[in-house]
Amino acid sequence: MNSLHIDTTVNGNSSGSNGGLPSPELSSGEDFYEARDPMLLESKRMSEDQIRAIRSSKKVREFYREQNELITDLLEPTEGREGAEELEKRNQVKLKIAIYGSVGVNVLLFILQLYAAISSKSLALFATMADSFMDLLSGVILMYAARASTKSNWFKYPSGKSRMETAGTIVFASLMATVSLQLIIESVRTLIDSDKEPPMPSPTAIAFVSFALVSKVGLYLYCKAISQYNAANILAIDHRNDLAVNGFGLFASLLSRYCWWLDPAGAIVVALIILRSWVWTAYEQIQLIVGKSADPAFLKKLTYISLTHHRKILQVDTCTAYHAGNNLFVEVDVVMDRETPLWESHDISEDLQIKLESLPNVERAFVHVDYETSHAPEHRKSK
Structure with missing residues (x-):
């Protein structure tokens, strides 16, 4: 199998041996480290016809x-990201529209669904109303977290407050799980008390819930379009869940006039859907805030950028990236010749740090320079 392999040794060792690196034929005067593809990775690319021809x-x-x-x-290319920065600013405006728009719509939907739940006395509609209230609360939490994360206080929070958004999501998920459990308890009590009269949703209540469904479709499509941002992705998940919750709640409430237990049973199903979704969301966010590793493809990109950054970098010793909330912290250990002047090693490593921090979702990069690789790993605590 003609697999891609990145040799993390440029010169093999300080004596200058090749170390297996390909020797590309560069145009006159073109430096190895200035070439677009110094390691000839394009030669490993296979066309779609070649891939289809593989029958094994x-x-x-x-x-x-x-x-x-x-x-x-x-x-x-990692340089010249002015266009990307402009696109990022436009997307930030879209993100604010998603957050503030969701809060505004959720205020209206909460009022409408509160009326529908009270007028019909349906537990299933009470479940959808509770979900709408939590949507409203979640929007406020995400709005506060997004605003707090952009207001930095260097002395109080030296590494910034970008993790505020992740913490807000975990708090919100915990609240949603609590409300879901309370709904399940109340629905079980109603099932035990079989003397309850079936709810009778009015045409107005049905119209209000139907309007909520249509509104959630629009919000979901908008938030999904910018779901690369954590807050927008959380809102998209919430709006998607609301479609299932409101649809099923309305269905159970309407059928309960023929079979009374369908209303509390429907409320239990709705609560279980909410509970499962937000428990999983909390688990994912907790993984990010405790420092989950970046995916392997991103680590390969970091290794490649570091290895081809400058001719003075002989090897990449270690390369790690881990989440600190939604963004990433990067740590790279590179090897240079022991005779490299301090000023030069500093300038090269600082330039590499700036390059790595220009990558999307990289909040902070740390570049460490050494002259050999036989030492014990730095910063690793003994177990």
Whole structure:
């Protein structure tokens, strides 16, 4: 299998041996480190026709498609991101529209669904109303977290407050789980007390819940379009869940006039849907805030950028990236010749740090320079 492998040794050792690195034929005067593809990764790319011709295994074909995507990602330039920064500003405006728009719509929907629940006395509609209230509360939490994360206080929060958004999401998920459990308890009590009269939703109540469904479709599509942002993704998940919750709640409430227990049973199902969704969301966010590692493809990109950054970098010793909330912290250990002047090693490593911090979702990068790789790993606590 013609797999892609990145040798993390440029010169093999300080004596200048090749270390297996390809020797590209560069145009006259072109430096190895200035070439677009210094390690000849394009030579490893396979065309779609070549991939389709592979009959041995579907997994092998998928492997080469993923390798092509990796090559494209590695060769993407990291310099000149003015256009990307402008796009980021426009997307931030879209994100604010998603957050503030969701809060405004949720205020209206909460009032409408509160009327529908009280007028019909339906537990299933009470469940959808409680979900609407929590949507409103979640919007306020995310709005506060987004605003707090942009207001930095260098002395009080030296690393910024970007993790405020992740913490807010965990708090909100906990509240949603609590409300879901309370709804389940109340619905079980209603099932035990079989003397309850079935709810009778009025046409107005049905119209209000139907309006809520249509509104949630629009909000979901908008938030999904910018779901690369954590807050927008959380809102998209919430709006998607609301479609299932409100739809099922309305269905159970309407059918309960023929079978009384469908209303509390429907409320239990709605509460379980909410509970499962937000328990999983909390688990994912907790993984991010405790420092989950970045995905392997991103680590490969970091290694490639560090390895090809400058001719003075002989090796990449270690390369790690881990979440600190939604963003990433990057740590890279590179090796230079022991005779490299301090000023030069500083300038090279600082330039690499700036380059790494220009990557999307990288909040902070730390570059450490050493002259050998035989030492024990730094910062690793003994167990």
